[in-house]
Amino acid sequence: xxxxxxxxxxxxxxxxxxxxxxxxxxxxxxxxxxxxxxxxxxxxxxxxxxxxxxxxxxxxxxxxxxxxxxxxxxxxxxxxxxxxxxxxxxxxxxxxxxxxxxxxxxxxxxxxxxxxxxxxxxxxxxxxxxxxxxxxxxxxxxxxxxxxxxxxxxxxxxxxxxxxxxxxxxxxxxxxxxxxxxxxxxxxxxxxxxxxxxxxxxxxxxxxxxxxxxxxxxxxxxxxxxxxxxxxxxxxxxxxxxxxxxxxxxxxxxxxxxxxxxxxxxxxxxxxxxxxxxxxxxxxxxxxxxxxxxxxxxxxxxxxxxxxxxxxxxxxxxxxxxxxxxxxxxxxxxxxxxxxxxxxxxxxxxxxxxxxxxxxxxxxxxxxxxxxxxxxxxxxxxxxxxxxxxxxxxxxxxxxxxxxxxxxxxxxxxxxxxxxxxx
Amino acid sequence: xxxxxxxxxxxxxxxxxxxxxxxxxxxxxxxxxxxxxxxxxxxxxxxxxxxxxxxxxxxxxxxxxxxxxxxxxxxxxxxxxxxxxxxxxxxxxxxxxxxxxxxxxxxxxxxxxxxxxxxxxxxxxxxxxxxxxxxxxxxxxxxxxxxxxxxxxxxxxxxxxxxxxxxxxxxxxxxxxxxxxxxxxxxxxxxxxxxxxxxxxxxxxxxxxxxxxxxxxxxxxxxxxxxxxxxxxxxxxxxxxxxxxxxxxxxxxxxxxxxxxxxxxxxxxxxxxxxxxxxxxxxxxxxxxxxxxxxxxxxxxxxxxxxxxxxxxxxxxxxxxxxxxxxxxxx
Ligand code: SF4
Ligand code: SF4
Ligand code: SF4
Ligand SMILES: [Zn+2]
Numbered sequence: 092x093x094x095x096x097x098x099x100x101x102x103x104x105x106x107x108x109x110x111x112x113x114x115x116x117x118x119x120x121x122x123x124x125x126x127x128x129x130x131x132x133x134x135x136x137x138x139x140x141x142x143x144x145x146x147x148x149x150x151x152x153x154x155x156x157x158x159x160x161x162x163x164x165x166x167x168x169x170x171x172x173x174x175x176x177x178x179x180x181x182x183x184x185x186x187x188x189x190x191x192x193x194x195x196x197x198x199x200x201x202x203x204x205x206x207x208x209x210x211x212x213x214x215x216x217x218x219x220x221x222x223x224x225x226x227x228x229x230x231x232x233x234x235x236x237x238x239x240x241x242x243x244x245x246x247x248x249x250x251x252x253x254x255x256x257x258x259x260x261x262x263x264x265x266x267x268x269x270x271x272x273x274x275x276x277x278x279x280x281x282x283x284x285x286x287x288x289x290x291x292x293x294x295x296x297x298x299x300x301x302x303x304x305x306x307x308x309x310x311x312x313x314x315x316x317x318x319x320x321x322x323x324x325x326x327x328x329x330x331x332x333x334x335x336x337x338x339x340x341x342x343x344x345x346x347x348x349x350x351x352x353x354x355x356x357x358x359x360x361x362x363x364x365x366x367x368x369x370x371x372x373x374x375x376x377x378x379x380x381x382x383x384x385x386x387x388x389x390x391x392x393x394x395x396x397x398x399x400x401x402x403x404x405x406x407x408x409x410x411x412x413x414x415x416x417x418x419x420x421x422x423x424x425x426x427x428x429x430x431x432x433x434x435x436x437x438x439x440x441x442x443x444x445x446x447x448x449x450x451x452x453x454x455x456x457x458x459x460x461x462x463x464x465x466x467x468x469x470x471x472x473x474x475x476x477x478x479x480x481x482x483x484x485x486x487x488x489x490x491x492x493x494x495x496x497x498x499x500x501x502x503x504x505x506x507x508x509x510x511x512x513x514x
Numbered sequence: 515x516x517x518x519x520x521x522x523x524x525x526x527x528x529x530x531x532x533x534x535x536x537x538x539x540x541x542x543x544x545x546x547x548x549x550x551x552x553x554x555x556x557x558x559x560x561x562x563x564x565x566x567x568x569x570x571x572x573x574x575x576x577x578x579x580x581x582x583x584x585x586x587x588x589x590x591x592x593x594x595x596x597x598x599x600x601x602x603x604x605x606x607x608x609x610x611x612x613x614x615x616x617x618x619x620x621x622x623x624x625x626x627x628x629x630x631x632x633x634x635x636x637x638x639x640x641x642x643x644x645x646x647x648x649x650x651x652x653x654x655x656x657x658x659x660x661x662x663x664x665x666x667x668x669x670x671x672x673x674x675x676x677x678x679x680x681x682x683x684x685x686x687x688x689x690x691x692x693x694x695x696x697x698x699x700x701x702x703x704x705x706x707x708x709x710x711x712x713x714x715x716x717x718x719x720x721x722x723x724x725x726x727x728x729x730x731x732x733x734x735x736x737x738x739x740x741x742x743x744x745x746x747x748x749x750x751x752x753x754x755x756x757x758x759x760x761x762x763x764x765x766x767x768x769x770x771x772x773x774x775x776x777x778x779x780x781x782x783x784x785x786x787x788x789x790x791x792x793x794x795x796x797x798x799x800x801x802x803x804x805x806x807x808x809x810x811x812x813x814x815x816x817x818x819x820x821x822x823x824x825x826x827x828x829x830x831x832x833x834x835x836x837x838x839x840x841x842x843x844x845x
Contacts, residue, residue: 145564212536226522227607304555323564325555 092208095275098375099399099425101188101197105204107218107280112374116294117272117332118406119354119364120387120394122449124413124435126265127359128237130154135356136269140331145323150232151330152269152353158419160235162268163228166316167398170203171422173220174400177206182400186426194392194427195399202402203277203314219281219312229319239263256414257432264412267361269353270317270330271397271405272296278329281312293366294406295332303327314401337366337455347488348455360450363387365457366489381458383445383486384408391442393434395424410435437472443499444484452495456486467500515588515623516600517581523605525571526629531578534633547574580632587639591646596653598623605629610782614645616652623649640692640699647688651734659737665744671801675777675808679713679744683729686710690730703730712774715807716747721759728754776811777804787815796822 094103095110136152153162161167174182178201188197207217239261242250253261272289276296279287286302287309289295298309298318303326309318310327318329333351335341341349349355354364365384370377379385387394387408394408411420413432420428434442444461464481471477479499486495519527532544550570558566575581591597598621606612606626615624625645631637651657665676686706692698710729711722729735732754735743743750751758776783778801787793789806796818797804804810 214536214541226526230607304552324560325551325563325567 092204096374097202097275097402097404098192099195099198099396099404100202100402101192101195104202104275104402105208106275107204110374112274112369112371113289113291113294114371115292115366115368116274116376116406117337117364118367118384118388118408119269119362120384120408120410121267122361122394122410122446123264123266124410125359125361125449126154126267128154128156128265129358130233131356131358132267132353132362133232135352136330139333139352141328143323145321146328148229148232149319149321149328151317151319152267153232154265154267155233156236156238156263157266157423158240158263159238160233160266162232162234163224163316164231164234165228166224166314167423169222170220170314170398170401173222174201174203174206177201177209177220184400184421184426194430195395196426198400198425200400202400203312204275204280204402219277221277221281221311221314223307223311224316237263254414258416259414262415264415266397266409268315268317268397269407270296270332271315271403271407272330272332273406274404275402277312277314277401277403278309278318281308282306283308290334293332293334293337294369295334295337296329297331297334298327298329300324300326300328314398314403315405344454349453350455355450355453357450363449363456365455381460383448383456383459386441386445386459391434391439391445392427393431393442395427395431398423399425437475437477440480440482443479444482447484447497447499448486448495451486451497454488454494456494457489458487458491460485460487464498515585515597517585517588518600518602519572519575519581520602520604521568521571523603523627523629523632524568524575526605527580527632528571528574528578530629530633543574580638583635584638584642587642588646591643591650593650596650597646601625603627603632606631612641614649616649620653636699640697640702643692643697644685644688647691648684651684651688657734657736660741665741671777672803674780675713675803676744678775678777680740682706682709682713683735683740683743686726686729687732687734690732691734694731706730709774714747714750718759721751721756725750725754725756728756776814777808778810778814781811781813783811783813785812786810787812789815792822793818 092105092107093109095106096102097104133150133152133154137150141149141151150162155162171182182200184196184198184200186194186196203220204218207220210217210220240263241261242253250261253259272295274294276287276289278298279289279296283306284302284304286299286304288297288299290297305320305325305327307320307327309329310316310320312318313329318327320327333353336344336349336351339346339348341347343349348366350362350364354362363383365382367382367384368377368379369375376385376389380390387410394410396405396408399405409424411424411428411431413436417429417432420432424431438446441461445459448456448459462483462485464483466478467481468479469476481498481500483496483498485493488494528547532547535541535543547570551567554563554566554570588594588597588601598616600621601623602625604624604626606628609628612626612628612631614626616622617624625642627638627641631641652659664673665680666672686709689698689702689706693703707723707726710726711717711719714722714725717725735753739753743753748758773782773784775781778797786809789810793815794806797810797814
């Protein structure tokens with residue numbers, strides 16, 4: 092089987108196809124800390140793409156409450172368990188390895204591609220380790236909503252110590268999920284019809300509806316369970332990355348590359364999406380320091396991939412919730428979780444400015460600049476001095492045109508006393 | 515009897531069967547299905563695709579042995595003449611959803627069944643025999659079935675408790691008959707006995723065993739008899755002619771089976787709450803007929819404990835005390 096390089100694992104891994112990369116890659120950062128679980132994103136996708144017959148249970152974008160929620164139910168626990176069974180006690184990271192790419196570390200365990208070869212099915216070894224969720228598991232997209240992890244053995248009590256940082260004892264958080272348009276898609280690897288392809292121009296992963304024959308191998312293989320079967324067409328469907336917007340075909344955008352529906356609808360301003368340039372020589376992200384996604388993922392390393400150990404090199408990145416027990420975050424986001432939380436808790440001057448770009452406008456920001464402003468506030472965080480500067484951050488599109496200009500201190504708007512609709 | 519299968523159940527049965535056979539090394543069924551499916555993708559226009567697939571799954575199901583096996587089993591049910599002429603099988607997700615129901619005009623029978631039960635020869639035979647015996651009772655004139663009158667007169671809680679007892683007593687007499695015909699899975703008798711004990715916790719162990727034995731091997735009671743028996747241990751014993759011994763200590767907590775429904779909220783639970791005197795008082799304000807021995811789930815307990823926590827200082831008359839302990843709602 093060919094070997095491909097997965098930078099999130101700090102090593103090569105096995106994948107059924109030769110290594111190939113798009114020119115640019117669809118990628119996004121979700122700041123979990125800010126999400127209010129309003130599901131506006133879920134509705135915006137549904138009303139755009141999945142409102143037809145046979146798509147009733149489909150939520151290409153979903154937001155679930157962790158640790159108990161999941162759509163489909165238990166998707167992550169089940170996949171983690173399959174991996175654990177295939178490689179008992181071996182699913183470990185070595186955070187000391189992989190110097191330049193600290194804090195990601197090197198993964199010493201097995202990915203879903205490697206573990207699959209131990210499972211011999213009737214048609215020979217499987218290509219991808221996975222399972223097919225039952226209809227019942229798809230039935231309740233928001234099961235477990237707002238259910239917190241409580242204290243063991245104290246079911247009837249209110250835990251007054253439950254919400255003290257750095258780690259809450261009673262906790263939950265919202266996990267926002269769409270297709271990760273993976274660098275090494277499991278859905279694509281598993282399809283016996285070669286009906287799934289990754290677009291060379293933007294890395295968006297699509298299912299050819301003409302070629303699909305409803306084998307559901309992609310549904311079984313995708314570890315994030317983001318490929319879904321539709322009973323009316325008898326084919327599988329998935330998030331299309333709102334590709335018309337990425338192609339500049341959104342009528343309102345007048346030719347500009349726009350962020351997707353679920354991104355632009357976000358009420359909590361937790362989402363930032365764009366395209367990152369891929370270095371044709373290495374296949375990794377090109378050094379593009381003024382791209383906000385590049386800054387968050389590669390330089391500041393405050394945004395981390397979801398379950399990188401699965402091995403698909405997902406292109407969605409998350410700023411982990413800072414109140415959640417670290418062991419849980421490490422399992423979900425890899426060994427970089429501690430450092431990411433630390434950095435987010437006492438943000439650098441540049442990070443604070445870049446966070447202001449989240450949902451400042453609708454077009455994709457390719458580059459940003461920061462104009463320094465005065466110091467406006469001083470304090471100590473975790474025993475260290477920390478200062479707030481009212482810098483201005485400016486976002487530009489891929490043609491260098493200015494899109495947006497925002498300050499770190501948000502403007503204070505005072506409404507005139509007399510208004511016709513005043514209460 | 516004519517057997518029909520709803521599309522969701524039919525598809526799941528066929529898919530599971532193909533998977534099971536493939537795991538056993540037999541790929542033929544799957545390959546034939548694939549070939550036929552490919553033709554549908556190629557030749558049938560999109561708007562008609564789903565219907566074409568439903569037809570394909572139905573055809574494949576009828577080629578399997580299961581429908582014939584169930585049909586033969588139903589044909590042997592005595593008295594067969596009383597059963598409706600057709601039966602539709604529908605998909606259930608959970609064990610507690612499995613069961614049978616008659617259509618309004620009694621011309622059609624509906625059976626909810628899980629795919630796993632359907633494919634398991636012993637499990638499906640038991641489910642069918644058990645459910646069809648209920649239906650036969652129902653259709654039997656001397657059973658005097660009354661589908662309209664409620665079982666109790668007072669609260670919804672009382673009604674649901676009586677319904678639980680009714681169902682359990684009737685289940686038990688059905689299974690007793692199946693055992694006599696040599697058609698009962700071995701573990702069922704003990705399961706029914708445990709269900710019975712949990713619903714009549716005031717009977718002591720010996721007394722409960724005696725009553726259970728009479729019901730299990732005695733004649734089938736009628737609907738009016740069952741309605742009388744569910745009222746309580748005293749009525750039950752009187753109906754069956756079993757002497758009622760001095761009731762067991764009232765505060766004794768019956769072992770509640772995990773996964774049984776909470777008598778207050780009706781949700782199944784694995785977490786039964788400890789019952790304190792304060793909690794008893796708070797619950798009784800809403801449910802006068804409830805006793806601690808019937809138990810309640812921790813969610814319900816939480817609701818009453820929290821209600822008490824945030825209640826204003828109790829006043830002297832009972833009604834306002836109840837209102838304050840339950841956040842002001844009183845039935
Ligand atoms: S998240 Fe799943 S469906 Fe999306 S590209 Fe990755 S493997 Fe495919
Ligand atoms: S990117 Fe578009 S298609 Fe994908 S989940 Fe978001 S709104 Fe839906
Ligand atoms: S719209 Fe934004 S804030 Fe609301 S649930 Fe979605 S991600 Fe969270
Ligand atoms: Zn309850």
